Amino acid sequence: MSEQATQEQTDERIEIVSFAIGEQAFCLDIGHVLEIRGWTNTTTLPHAPDYVVGMMNLRGAVLPVIDLSMRLGLGKTIPESRHVIIIAHIDEKSVGFLVDAVSNIITVNTDEIKPTPEVSSSRTAAFIRGVYTLDDTIVRAIDVHQIMPQEALSAA
Amino acid sequence: MSDLRDMFFEECDDLLEVLSTGLEDLQNETSDAETINAMFRSVHSIKGGAGAFGLDRLIKFAHAFENVLDDLRSDKIGVDATITALMFSGFDHLSDLVDAARDDNDLPDTDGAAVLAELKQTTQNANGGVGGDDDDDANEVSSDDFEVQAMDFSFDLGGDDDGGIGELPGLPALGGGEEAVDGATHFVVKFKADPVLYTRGHDPALLFRALGEMGELSIEADRSEVAPLESLKDAPAAISWTLTLRPDDGIDESTIREIFEFVEGQCTLHISETVLEAAAGEEAAPAADAPAAPVAEAAPAAATAAPAAKAETKPAPAKAPKAEKQEAKSGDGGKKSSEPRNSTIRVDLNRVDRLINLVGELVISEAMLRQSMNELPVSANSAVSEAIGQLKTLSGVLQESVMAIRAQPVRGLFQRMSRIVRESSRQAGKTSRLVMVGEATEVDKTVTERLVEPLTHMIRNSVDHGLEKAEDRVAAGKPEMGTIKLEAAHRSGRVVISLTDDGAGVNRAKVRQKAEEKGLIRPEDDLTDSDIDNLLFRPGFSTADEISQLSGRGVGMDVVRSEIQALGGRINLQSEPGKGTTITISLPLTLAVMEGMLIEVAGESLVVPTVALRETLQPGQANIHDFCDGDRGLSVNDSMLPIVDLGEALGFRAPLPDFSNQSLLLIEGESGRRSALAVDGIVEQREVVIKGLEQNYQSIPGIAAATILGNGKIALIVDTDQMIPSPGNGNPGLRKGSELAEVNSNV
Structure with a gap:
């Protein structure tokens, strides 16, 4: 019986990677994160949305780098060597997220997540799954599926 | 078990291909005896495999199909348009059944019922004149047929045709039955080994081979006593053989007995002498439908020696030309289904793809190495650059060979x-x-x-x-x-x-x-x-x-x-x-490598596929003519080509005021239309490894794919067809930058 209880508890505990964009803290489920790299130059894509920085070469694989700050409406990042790219695997695709810095890997309980405040911005509602409160910091959980570039672009 | 099952279905694909090739030959009247034999073998093997996996509908259908093929090869039915059409529908349905079995689907019962009925009807008509035959057919479709055929399948692995264990490799004059119908004296040897014969290490095949050296020999195996597969123990001991020998001069019964001297007391041996009448042989032929009904035919064979010999006359004509054929083929190194199959192996496609990816990366690394070597102060004929040159050749050959693995006819x-x-x-x-x-x-x-x-x-x-x-x-x-x-x-x-x-x-x-x-x-x-x-x-x-x-x-x-x-x-x-x-x-040719021209536009490196490239030029301003809305044309050989400013078309920069410093690439699309691409500079022609953009991102208008350059940077490959304006053709790559910006901001 006690075994079952433990089982339930561990099921609810997940690890998240928290990172900073500007003054704000965000996080993703660690299951999506493949690796974390320093900034490398990217190749500009024609006709790409403004939040797609370009394509990067990850050991022979070509993958897009998304400026998360721009994607979340927090202003364009001018990439420098201090910036970090989080390589994530989402919906069968590999993608790099350009962020300011990776802060920590934290274990949280899934039920600790609180709903996103009902703010007016549709972007907030679409991209933020909810928030965790950790040591007085609000960490915003990103909805990785929504944050990916949407295919509709090329069909337009 | 599921591995075996997968292997069976993979084999089915090959077998169906053989069958299909045969059907084409049949239709184009380029078939020969071997064609039908190969088709028969294919269907037969499918049936055998299906038996092992209990795929009843497949067995039934393959069986009916096989019977028709068998009648075809024994010339009971002639090849005509109706038969060919029937075989094609048979083939289609057989493929459906295989597919359905593979996916564990059930085809509706009505499906193919007509074809099945027609196939059966054809067999019946072909054999209709002879009373005993209907019984044979009925027996064959019944379930006990399954056991016998499953055995057949396993014997096929080592052996050859329907003869199974009876036809031993290396025996001379297997098809001697043809001459058997000439009134000569024959010896009929009935041989059944006791289990002890095998435990003492004797091999009937050797005995038969020795017998075969005394004249023309045909062998018939009687497997009727062989137990069903599941309860099978001593298989060989349950088989008996009927050997018909047309002796060479000077061979009599005692010489034949000499052969079996060593196994005396370890087998049941019966030798008789008989004279075969030509007429008798012909008469008996239709009744004893040997290859289709080995069991039924073995029974009379056991009763008396003479009818067994007659039975032998039937399959012989079909076999004889085949034996010749095989010889001819091995002579000129042909590769048909009858040849050993060990020249190919099955490899998981993922492994091949992984290899290809790795080699692709090797080629890129090699290029990176070469580039950095060029930047070092090393003289061109040093040992290092020689080794690098060799590395380049090797990695090129390696890549080609690896790509060839994926190539299929x-x-x-x-x-x-x-x-x-x-x-x-x-x-x-x-x-x-x-x-x-x-x-x-x-x-x-x-x-x-x-x-x-x-x-x-x-x-x-x-x-x-x-x-x-x-x-x-x-x-x-x-x-x-x-x-x-x-x-x-x-x-x-x-x-x-x-x-x-x-x-x-x-x-x-x-x-x-x-x-x-x-x-x-x-x-x-x-x-x-x-x-x-x-x-x-x-x-x-x-x-x-x-x-x-x-x-x-x-x-x-x-x-x-x-x-x-x-x-x-x-x-x-x-x-x-x-x-x-x-x-x-x-x-x-491959999806992985192509020749391209490396160019520069607005500080970006891009690749234009060489296939589309016709000419590169540095135009004088005189050849460039302005039209409305900043459109420009280039006069080449009395014709006017539209100029596409690549930098503008891809949204990298604002339209250029003039093209005097630009290089122009004349490109031609698949439709034959041409245009001139204005670029900042042409770097070099090179082979590039294609990296798809869709895998991690999405398709981009005007861009076909990407590649990785020697310095590790990514260069985009231009989709030239989208860079050629055409009145009847929408070209997303040519939309002006402003329009696209609007589209993008909506996302």
Whole structure:
């Protein structure tokens, strides 16, 4: 019986990677994160949305780098060597997220997540799954599926 | 078990291919005895395998099919159009059954019932004259047949044909039965080994071989006492053999007994002498249908020696020519199904792909190394640069060899298409045949797989819209049967697959009218014939007055085109009124490497595929002429080509005020249209490894793919076809930067 209880508890505990964009803290489920790299130059894509920085070469694989700050409406990042790219695997695709810095890997309980405040911005509602409160910091959980570039672009 | 099952289905694909090849030969009257034998073996092996997995419907159907093939090879039925058609439907249904079994689906019972009945009927008619035969057939379809055939299958592995263990390799004059019908004296040896014979290490095969040296020998195995597979223990001891020897001079019973001297007391041996009458042999032949019913025939064989010898006369004619054939083939190193199969191995495709990826990365690393070497102060003929040069050659060869693993002949693809032709002809009420040319042409496996859908659609279109109705064809002085030709060839580094029908050709007036109605073109547009033909590829285009069962289901040629383009291919249509239509697909040889020209635009490195490149020039301003809205044209050899500013087209920068410092690349699209790309500089021509953008991102207008340069940077590969303006063609890559910006901000 006690075994079952433990089982339930561990099921609810997940690890998240928290990172900073500007003054704000965000996080993703660690299951999506493949690796974390320093900034490398990217190749500009024609006709790409403004939040797609370009394509990067990850050991022979070509993958897009998304400026998360721009994607979340927090202003364009001018990439420098201090910036970090989080390589994530989402919906069968590999993608790099350009962020300011990776802060920590934290274990949280899934039920600790609180709903996103009902703010007016549709972007907030679409991209933020909810928030965790950790040591007085609000960490915003990103909805990785929504944050990916949407295919509709090329069909337009 | 599931591994075995997978292996069985993989084998089924091969076997079906053999069967299909045979059917084609049969239809084109290029078949010989071996063709039918090979077909028989295929169906037989499918049946055997199906038995092992308890696929009852497949067994039943394969059995009926096999019987017809057997009657064919024993010349009870002649090959005619009806039989060929029946075999084709049989083949189609057999493929369906295999597919259904593979996916664990159940086909509706009614499916193929007609074909099955027809197959059975054919066998019955062929054997109808003889009373005993119906019984044989009935027995064969019943379940006890299954056990016997399953045994057969396992013996096939080591042996040859239906003879199974009876036909031992290396025995001379197996088909001696032909001469047996000449009234000569024969010895009939009945031999059954006791288990102790085997435990003492004797081998009946050696004894038989010794016997075979004394004259012409034919051997018949009686497996009727062999226990079913599940309760099988001492298989060999349960088999008895009937050996018929036409002795050479000076051989008598005692010499024959000498052979069996060593195994005396360890076997049951019965030797008798008999004279075979020619007439008797003929009479007995139809009654004893030897290959189809080994069990039934073995019974009389056991009773008396003479009838067994007669039975031997039946399969002999079929076997004799085959034996010759095999000899002839091994002589010239031919490779048919009868040859040992160990020349190929099955490898998981993922492993091959992994290897290909690794080699691709090796090539990139090699290029990176070479580039950094160039930047070092090393003299050109030092040992290092020599080694690097060697490395370059090796990695190139390595890459080529690895790519060749994925290359497969298009035969399988084409054969699938022949079925589509049959089915769509039937549905459209037309008669047509498929002619295949260049089936041996090798294409990347992914390409062949992804061509199935577009080709299917194209063929349906050809049958439905291309070919005229029979009466119209006759009126136009054409043969009633329409011909659809599928052709594959390698041409200048690409694979070209063309589909030609001898139909009415594109009705250009109708196409034009339809396109105007749909607003695809304006009435005042001046279109060449080829422009009009290629309107068929525009989305939402369908000229069929009424939607037929085959095509016109909303999936148009535009889908075909986009699928071909996704493979890096081009599609083009040519038509001659009254003569027919040819659709040509041109595809890259591999999906991984291509020749490209490295260029620079607005600080970005880009690659223009060399296939499309015709010429590079540094124009004087005099050759450039301004038109409205900043459009410019270039006069080359008395013609005017549109100039496309690549930097602007890709949204990298604002339009340039003048092109005097630009290099121009003359490119030609698949449709034959040309334009001039204005770029900042031309760097070099090189081989690039293609990296798809869709895998991690999405397709980008104007860009075909990406590649990785020697310095590790990514360069985009320009989609040249989208850089050629054309009145009848929407080119997303050519939308002005501002329009695209709007689209993007909406996302």
